[in-house]
Amino acid sequence: MLERLIKTYMGTRQPVYSICWQGGEPALMGTNFFLKVIELQKKHGTAKARINNSVQTNATLITERMAQLFARYKFLVGCSLDGPEKIHNKYRVTTKGNGTHKEAIKGIEILKRYNVQFNILTLVSQANVDNAHEIYHYLKNMGFYFHQYIPCVEFDKNKNLLPFSIKAEQWGRFMCNLFDSWYPNDIFSVSVRNFDSILSKKIDGINDICVMGKNCCQYFVVEYNGDIYPCDFFVEKQLKLGNIMETSWEEMLDSPAYVKFGAQKKLWNEKCSTCDHLELCAGDCLKNRMYAQNLPQNISCLCPGLKTFFNHTRHRSDILCETIQNLRTKEQKMIDKIPKSGRNDPCFCGSGIKFKKCCGK
Numbered sequence: 001m002l003e004r005l006i007k008t009y010m011g012t013r014q015p016v017y018s019i020c021w022q023g024g025e026p027a028l029m030g031t032n033f034f035l036k037v038i039e040l041q042k043k044h045g046t047a048k049a050r051i052n053n054s055v056q057t058n059a060t061l062i063t064e065r066m067a068q069l070f071a072r073y074k075f076l077v078g079c080s081l082d083g084p085e086k087i088h089n090k091y092r093v094t095t096k097g098n099g100t101h102k103e104a105i106k107g108i109e110i111l112k113r114y115n116v117q118f119n120i121l122t123l124v125s126q127a128n129v130d131n132a133h134e135i136y137h138y139l140k141n142m143g144f145y146f147h148q149y150i151p152c153v154e155f156d157k158n159k160n161l162l163p164f165s166i167k168a169e170q171w172g173r174f175m176c177n178l179f180d181s182w183y184p185n186d187i188f189s190v191s192v193r194n195f196d197s198i199l200s201k202k203i204d205g206i207n208d209i210c211v212m213g214k215n216c217c218q219y220f221v222v223e224y225n226g227d228i229y230p231c232d233f234f235v236e237k238q239l240k241l242g243n244i245m246e247t248s249w250e251e252m253l254d255s256p257a258y259v260k261f262g263a264q265k266k267l268w269n270e271k272c273s274t275c276d277h278l279e280l281c282a283g284d285c286l287k288n289r290m291y292a293q294n295l296p297q298n299i300s301c302l303c304p305g306l307k308t309f310f311n312h313t314r315h316r317s318d319i320l321c322e323t324i325q326n327l328r329t330k331e332q333k334m335i336d337k338i339p340k341s342g343r344n345d346p347c348f349c350g351s352g353i354k355f356k357k358c359c360g361k
Ligand code: SF4
Pocket: 210, 211, 212, 215, 216, 217, 218, 231, 232, 233, 265, 284, 285, 286, 287
């Protein structure tokens, strides 16, 4: 099944082949599984194929051998860490009820030692929603400079929020406090994906995260048995698009079920159509809207919090966009000065050293 997945995917034409290995817990598969993945990608990819592998893990099972492999093949590893020990251990426990913070940190330290690219994914739940400042500085002081924060929003089968889920106002407050912790000193030293994606959208018009898009045809989820679904929040029987052993990617891409699923994103609530933040918010993730009768027209259950956050940070993110654009202009001017020929010419920076030995290096 693994070979079929890789072979058929590598048989499509992509500027970059992106595979994110998620579980459950993908590290349970062990290093040999990932070695096999690489072997199959080499076997079925063309010589020029660019492949991005990423792994989403709780980091407790990372070994030195696995880290070596991830470093060698430039896997990007997302590590779940919800904050300092006391906070992290509230929900992230073993089957025996023991906290997993120590093991997670041990795994992340191994990744660091082998220079594996990693980021930290923090799930914001009732365990940590009041601790934005503390969590941010904890991660930064641990030397973790790539963060992403995800709101924990889960409904029961009657579409009521589960107790560990957060409410809109809490998410808004958390994000405002997070931004206030980050903005004064760390804009160029700590990357917070939630903020980066806003800048990316405002400056370059790029949707860095699927939530910002106007369509949910963003990726495919392949389950352990080969079944395929449109989104990992919507692994539901009626949304099964096919199976890797019998359905082609083209069939799934064009299937009415996939197209219909994706188009729901734009069927946002009428309040969204006149909202100042629609460009950044795009009505929010479908998962946060499909609570009553599975209707995409429901307003996001996080809406008031999203508004608070966008209003609180708008002015400063505009300043930041301007700063970045000015820096880009300056950089472009420097680049324009680089001699088009003459590696042996004196360097444009005025050092008196040959270009190839100075900035050209
Ligand atoms: S439902 Fe949410 S997570 Fe899924 S593709 Fe749409 S925006 Fe992304």
